[in-house]
Each structure stands twice: as structure tokens, then as C-alpha cells.
Amino acid sequence: MIPFLTNWFADVPGTAVPYALGALGLIICERSGVLNLTAEGLMLVGALAGVASYLEFGGHSGLSLVIAMISASAVSLLFAGLVVVLRVNQVIAGLSMVFFCQGLTGLLGIITGWQNKRITGLLPMTVWPLSEIPVVGKIFFMQDAVVYLTVVIYIVVNWWLFSTMMGLRIRAVGENPAAADAAGISVSLYRVLAIVIGSSLLGLAGAYISVVSVKLWVSGMTSGRGWIAVALVVFARWAPWPALGGALLFGCIEALIPHIAAAGIRVPQYLVMMTPYLATIAVMIWVGATQSVGTSEPGALGQPHVREERR
């Protein structure tokens, strides 16, 4: 039982990272009042860009993760143009971004030949001598660098969003754009900023899946993780630390799937693969049953701001 639990929990950080980074990126964006449904698409962009730059630039994992972040940010400028400049309905813009990215990455992956090319990717590191501790060592000190980086990113973003002027302005723009505008804060500028920075984390989340976990690019490989991240943001009530907790919960569920089969327990494979989606729905039911409507979401979530518009 102990080896089973150790192996299972050792896989949890790796499966939790995409959810954690994705949800954090979405929180940054949605705190500025932009409802962001693009996660699934931008994670795909990051995943493809990660593998592509790994293949093209001589296999530097760190470099490919950075390029993936930049690529996702660049593509998110299109979303920013649609919802911030042109005030397109944010649900419609977000959905079309997802399918835009699915189409674009699917097309690029085939015509460039990046699809189905196995890469070495980023390997786990061993924090010696801590990694020699019996159970704890394998779970906490034999992970890849991004796992530790994720914790750092969480601390930095939490500080940036809640203890700096810029973070305050982003939240002000999301709570009450009219008041923020009157106080001299450029609503458009801060919303674009939040979208671009948030999207870079979505790109990193996607690249983690392709460069670190799967070590391969296949069209549509994020398989709904972006949507689970969107749900996770609601579950976390737009706060970073609960999102990390939620990500670990989903990491536990997803990491359990391969270990069930490995332990020789016979269950229908495809029914087990439903569990992350069913668990998300279950969590959303719990949120709906315990939270009163609209208490925790940013005040202006989903509303475009036009200064000249009378309300």
C-alpha cells in the first residue's frame, strides 16, 4: 500500500502543474474583468510552440518553455484586440479563440511535420540529499524544475496582484471600470496587460504538457484541461491559493488513473478516463450549492467598458 501511495503522490505535482498555471493565468485575466474562455486554445498554442522550438532550436527545454509563453501571449493579443478594443461579446470571442487555436495548431503541426515527433524534454531533477528520504523524498524532491517554479510563480503573482500598485489597478479595473477610469487608470491598457501576462502562464501550462509530461505534440493534446482550469477559477473564487489547492485535487485524480491499471485493478479504461471531467462537474455542483450567486466574482466580469456609454 505504501509503494502504491508513494508512486501515486509522486505523480501528483506533475499532473497538477498545468491546472495550477492555467488557473493562475485565468485569475490574472479575469481579475481585470475579462471573462477568459480561451484557456484550452492558448494551452494548445503553448504546447505546440514548446515542442516546435525544442525541435528547431537544438533541444533546450528552458528556452522552449519561454518561447511557448511568448507565443501564447502573442496570440492572446488577438483576443485582447477583440474584447478590449472592439468590445466583442467575451463568450463569443473566447470560444472563437479556442477553435481558432485548435485549427491553427492542428494545421501548423501537420504542414511543418512537428506532429508525433518524440522529444527528450525536461527531465526530473534530484534534490540530493533530501531525495534520499524514504517516502517524502520521492514525492517532494524528485520533481522537474517547473514544479518548483510553479510555487515561485504563485508567490510572485500573489504579491504582484495584491501588494503592488499595478495589481491594485488591475483589480480596480475588474471591479469597477467606470470608477477606475474616473481615477485616471486606463481601463484598456490594464486589461490588455492582464490578458497578455495571464496568457503567458496559459502558454507555460500547455508547454508543460507537451515538453515535460507527454514529450510529444499531437493535435488537440490538452483534451479539455483548459476547460477544467476555467472551472477551477470559479471553484477557487478568483483567488490564487485556493486555485493551487484545487489544482492539486485534480492532479490527484488524474494521477490516479494510470496507477489503477498498474495495480492490477480491472476497471473499464475509458470509463475511468471520464473521472477528471465528472470530478469537475461534481466540484462545480458543490460550489453552486455552497456559494451565493455573484458574491466572489470580479464586479465587472464579462462587461466591456465604453466610457461614452450611459448606464
Next chain:
Amino acid sequence: MHDVAILKSGASSPKPHRARSRFVLDMRQSLPTWKQALFLGGSLAIGLAISVAILAIAGISPIQLAFELAGVFNATSLRGVLFQAAPMMLVGLAASLAFRLGFWNLGLEGQMLLGGIFAEGVSIYEIGPPQTRLVVMGIAAAIGGSLWCLLGGLLKMRFRVNEIIATLLLNYVAKYFLFHLLYGAWQDPKTAYPQSAPLRPFERLFDLGFGVNGGLLTAIAAVALAGWMVHLSRVGFYMRIISANPSMAKVLGVPIRAITIWIVLISGACAGLAGFVNVASQEGRLTDSYADGYLFSGALIAFLSRNDPLVVAIVGFLVAVLFITGQTLQVFYQIPFTMVQLIEAIIVMSVASSEFFIRHRIRWLRQESA
């Protein structure tokens, strides 16, 4: 309170706006129809131009593209388009009815899968005599789709789960359920592929002539019924009140709950029928991919037709042309089928952007600085 104090404190707050020239947005009260059409047509043209440019980069010159598009309208391809138009119109209908009420039904693919599975189930367990088998399969498909959609609807109404997330996640659940069947009990023992045994001849929608089959007739009947419901019936009138002002609808005593459940059921039934049509006409068996690409196609059709069922028929036909062209490009030029999704997304983005110019006027405000 603390936050507000920081916002107002002098040193770190941004500089106040000086009098300077800038762009301002005027809200337009109204715009002549021809101008609206001009903006819409202009942005659609830009979107299509971008799509053609992307195809050119992918290796299809505009001349080849024009050739392939023209090829769609010869007799054999037109039959394919008419075959394809039926599921398109049905998913477009499913999306437009739900969107009209403000219910973001993004579970179209899952509902199609359930429709196909229910129809296949009728065939496998041989329910009903051969003469009425197709009808029973169609009804079962409609029930399957509407039950799957109702699940999303109940999650929203009973537990306040956002229906965008709920219906989307249910797509994945449906997909894995399909895999469970196709890699398990329902797999055709004669093949290694994830597909069921072929349907019997009397369980297939055959061509009645000129590419018209039972699926297309069903779709046209559904469009006509939905048009009547939306434009003439009491349900349509209630739907307009609910989408215009939900709290007003409540005060007026409109049965919001009943109408929502009804529309959710109808929407799911349309998507389920679309799944049945694909299984029973194009594929002839349950495969692992008969619903792929229909979710965004349905949303696109609903968006372009402004949720009007009668326009859905026309737009559905055009999207069917796009689908068939996409399949041609895939077969002859190795362009992946996701290209179709890319073009669809570009079209939605460009048309959605045109609304900004229809609703606002951008004006350059000149101000002399003091």
C-alpha cells in the same frame, strides 16, 4: 476602504488626463440597413481574405481553391453537400434555439454522440419491426440527445453550474462513453477499428434522388417547425420576453422554468437527430469521429443566422459547402481538417467585430492643450 485610499493618494497615482486630442466613441442611435450590410459584408470579406491567405501559405493557391469550390457544385459533389447539409442544419438549429434563450449549449457534439449511440442501440437490440426501424432509431436519437442536454440544463437550473463549462465537459464524458462501447461490447468483430458493425440496409437513410434523403427532409421539417415555434407560437413570444428581460418575464408570470426545460429538450433533440443522420447516412455505422467539428459549426451557424431558424437553413447549407471543401482539401492536398475550424473561427471573429462599427462611431476629438 484601504484600497480606495491608495487609489486617491497623490504620489503614486497616474497623471490626470490633460486636455488633449484623442479618439472618442459615439454610440450610434441607429444606422441605415444598407450601411449595416456594408459593414457586415466588409468585415466578412476581410475574414475570408485572411482565410484565403492562410490557405495560400498552407500550399493551396487561390486559383486551386476557386477550382475546388466550383467543383463542389457538380452533380456528385452537390449530393455530398446535400447529405452534409442535414446534420449542419440540425446542429445549427440546436445551437440557435438554445442561444436565443441565453442558454449556451456547447454540448452539441456530446448530444450528437448520445443520439448516435441511442440509434445504434435500437439497431443492435433490434427494437421494432424492420418497416419502422428507422423511425424508432430517429426517436431514440432525439431522446438520447435531449437527455444529455437536459443534464446540462439541470446542472444550471438546480445547482447553478455555468452551462458553458457543464455542457462542454459532458462532451468529453460522452466521447469516452463512445470509446468504451467502440473498443468494447459494440466493436465490429470483423475489424480492428473502433467502429460498430454496419447497419442493416433498412436502417440506413438512402438517397431518394438528387441527394435528398430522409435526413434532409427531417432537417427541413425541423427548421419549419422551429420557425413556426419561434416566430408564431406562444413559446416564441415567451422566449423573446425572457431573453429581453428575465426579471420582467418573472414579474409578468412567464413560465421561465418550463420554457427553459422545453427549449433545452428541443435543442438536445435536434443535436441528437444530427448524430443519428450522420450515423445512418454518411457513415452507415457507429464510428469514433462522426461528431467531430460540429460543435463550433453549430455555434457559427447560430451566430451568423442571428438565431433565426429560417436563416439557419441557408447558413447550414453554406457551412456544408465549407465542410465538403475541407474534406476535398484533406484528401487531395493533405490539408488537415482542422483548417475548417480555423476558417470558421476567423469568420465569427470578423463578423463579431463588425458589430462594433455598427454600434459605435469613432471620432477624432481635437482639443487645444492649455
